[in-house]
Amino acid sequence: MEENWIEKDIEKLPVRPNLVDYEETCRTFSWDEVGKKFDGLPSGGLNIAHEAIDRHADGPLKEKTALIWHGKSGERKTYTYADLKKKTNRFANVLKKLDFEKGERVFILSPRVPELYIAVMGILKNRSVMCPLFAQFGPEPIFQRMEGGDAKGLMTTERLYDKKVAQIADRLPALKYVLLIDAETHRDERVLSLPRLMEEASEDFKIGPTDEEDMALLHFTSGTTGKPKGVIHVHKAIYTHWVTGYYVLDFHPDDIFWCTADPGWVTGTSYGIIAPWLHGITNIVDEAEFNAERWFKILQDEKVNVWYTAPTAIRRLMRLDVEPLKAYDLSNLRLIQSVGEPLNPEAVRWGMEKLKLPIHDNWWQTETGGIMIANYISQTIRPGSMGRPLPGIEAAIVRRNDDGTATVVTEPGKEGDLALRPGWPSMFRGYLHNEEKYRKSFVGGWYISGDLAYRDEDGYFWFVGRADDIIKTSGHMVGPFEVESALMEHPAVAEVGVIGKPDPVIGQLVKAFVSLKKGYEPSEELKRELLAFGRKKLGVAVAPKEIEFMENLPKTRSGKIMRRLLKAMELGLPLGDTSTLEK
Structure with a gap:
């Protein structure tokens, strides 16, 4: 490799001993052992909200800060795990009072305010299905997703409702209630004040029996043609969220973590909410949009240890030709991970030059539910590579045959379809109302990702492009x-x-x-x-x-x-x- 500067500098960085021997870890890895990390519900089964919030709030992490929120106007609020348990219980009781049932879809259309994060866990406690929407969507994209997801409920703000939802509400006859985050009073029998309902709700809530295969999350993903597809994930997906938090994001018990992704996208849900709280660490949320000075100040002031961002944000910083270490104290930052699209080698170099840390790329999709392939903190980075598969994940380059089978390509450097062996916990369980499309995602015993890649002689995967x-x-x-x-x-x-x-x-x-x-x-x-x-x-x-x-x-x-x-x-x-x- 010509990137020897990476190899030399990576040796100076802290590592986790459990992934130094990557092959041995993969050989001995067991998803069943991961399941033992969770308490499970007293009433039976597995519920994301219980594992992410309640088990910490009921234990020694009760008073630990779970969420630090930065408002776009300069506000700063903190919430402990005990605080979040009470507030998410209230939200779950609001849904229960309004007769939202298990499996019914409740959508969230909101800026990154605390109510969003509380609602996510409250919906899951009620065993309803959480469906995030990006707040900058227009009325028609919102309608397509809510109609396609059989929306029974929506939480949003007064401004977003008036601007984007009111005009489509009559086209959504199955929509039972709209909960307005910032309304002081109910507007009518269907459009209600969330603060008023929350004030009336109890802080005590018992989560009902939840099967690990119950639908929990519904994310929508767009293709080049057709309507957005509803991607189904279940409560058991947290096995992958926990493992990737441990091996890829290298969470330590006292870490301060910041994922810059909006929860309207799968990264902002899986890693901006669920994964850090499963590990009982402190999660940063910034309501504002990208601003280099603001971002570096948050990294400095909150003493962020692990930063998960996107190539676009990194390229924006590169365009500014900033010298962050001259203006900010980023000495607490030990790991930067990136996802969203392949990370160009030049961005890895920029990280080393400007931040004295490499930027670690990783690969996954809405359909995979969590990180599948990554550059780990304990291993040499190969700039431009996705890295190597997560323990417990079997990845391969395959060639699809005309008879419906698939042949694994074993020759290093040979391009083909990037494929995963089905069965990992966060694998999507279907496209809502589109079983035929779901079946076509699997060929010859492999999930075909739609990405073309190749594998080198050391098992690192390299992105080539989308098949189309x-x-x-x-x-x-x-x-x-x-x-x-x-x-x-x-x-x-x-x-x-x-x-x-x-x-x-x-x-x-x-x-x-x-x-x-x-x-x-x-x-x-x-x-x-x-x-x-x-x-x-x-x-x-x-x-x-x-x-x-x-x-x-x-x-x-x-x-x-x-x-x-x-x-x-x-x-x-x-x-x-x-x-x-x-x-």
């Missing part, structure tokens, strides 16, 4: 990520999105859309320089043939560059579902 993103040019198969990562190494480049553009001679030519760092301006001279840089780094067959400058690339609100939108705009095609587009 691969570019076929002059007989070559080109992964957009490879081209994007190479161009990212140029000092002028902040972000890159690469597509295949139809060409009558070579099939498709590689076209790159480039966003520049501050201090650089688009020009024909810079365009020629980048084309030459690409040819030098990648070779003529793979390098982009065209470059177009864009001030901002289209991204989802969770930070993924939307290549399909770049392609649609380039070819004048319909844009499809843009409900997750960053505004």
Whole structure:
């Protein structure tokens, strides 16, 4: 590996001894042993809210700070596990009083305020199903998800209700109640004041028997076509949340943890709420949107130990050319993890240069429910790699055959479908109301992720691209990520999105859309320089043939560059579902 600086510096970092011998840990790992980490319900079964809140509140962590909330206007509030038990009990009693039943879907459309986090656990205590929505969705994306999820309840704010929900409410006849977080009084029999209901509710609540396979969470994910799909997860998913908190995020008992993802996305639920509370640690929440100075100040003032963020946020920091260690004391920070899309090698280098810590990439999907492949704090990082599978996870590169079977590709460096052996606890249990789509996700005994990748000789997995993103040019198969990562190494480049553009001679030519760092301006001279840089780094067959400058690339609100939108705009095609587009 040419990244020897990573290998040398990683040796200086603290490690967890249980993953130094990765192979031995994987060989002896048992999901049944993980299940013993949880208390289980006195009434029987397994409930996420009991394991994340009540077992701590009823034990020695009762007065430990569970949540530190930063309001966008400068407020700061703290909640202990005992506080959260009382408040989540009240919310569960509100649902019980309103006759919300086990399995009924309750949606949350809210900014990152404390009521959101309380509601998540209150819904789960009532054995209803928690369905998060991103607060910046418009009315139609909200309607599609609530209709597709058979919404029986919604918690939101007065502003969001008036602006986005009131106009679609009549199209949702199954919606029983809307709970308004900030309304002082009930509006009518259907639209109610949550503070008033909470004040009337008891702080005592007994969670009913919960089977580990009961539906707990419903996340919606968008494809390139069609309506959003409701991805079903069950209470047993916490096995994966706990294990990944231990092995990947390296939680220590006294850690301060911050996941910057919004709970409207699966990362913000699995790791912005559930995983840290399963481990009984302190969780940071910031209501405000991205701001570099604010973020670094929170990392400093709250003495954050583990920071889980996204490549988009890191690239934004890279564009600012900041020197954080000169302005902030980040000495408590020991681990940075990233997820959302593949992390370019240049971002790993930036972490070492600017933060004196590498940034560890990991891979998973809404369908997997939790991290599946990761770069661990105890192992050498290979910049650009997803890392190696989690103990208890069997991952492989497979080739799908015409007869419905799948063949495992054993040759290192050979590209194919990234696949997982079904059966891990947080594996999705279905697409709601779409059993046929769910069945098609599995081929020959493997879950087919839709991502193309390859595995090197040491078992590290490397992302190539989404199956529908691969570019076929002059007989070559080109992964957009490879081209994007190479161009990212140029000092002028902040972000890159690469597509295949139809060409009558070579099939498709590689076209790159480039966003520049501050201090650089688009020009024909810079365009020629980048084309030459690409040819030098990648070779003529793979390098982009065209470059177009864009001030901002289209991204989802969770930070993924939307290549399909770049392609649609380039070819004048319909844009499809843009409900997750960053505004």
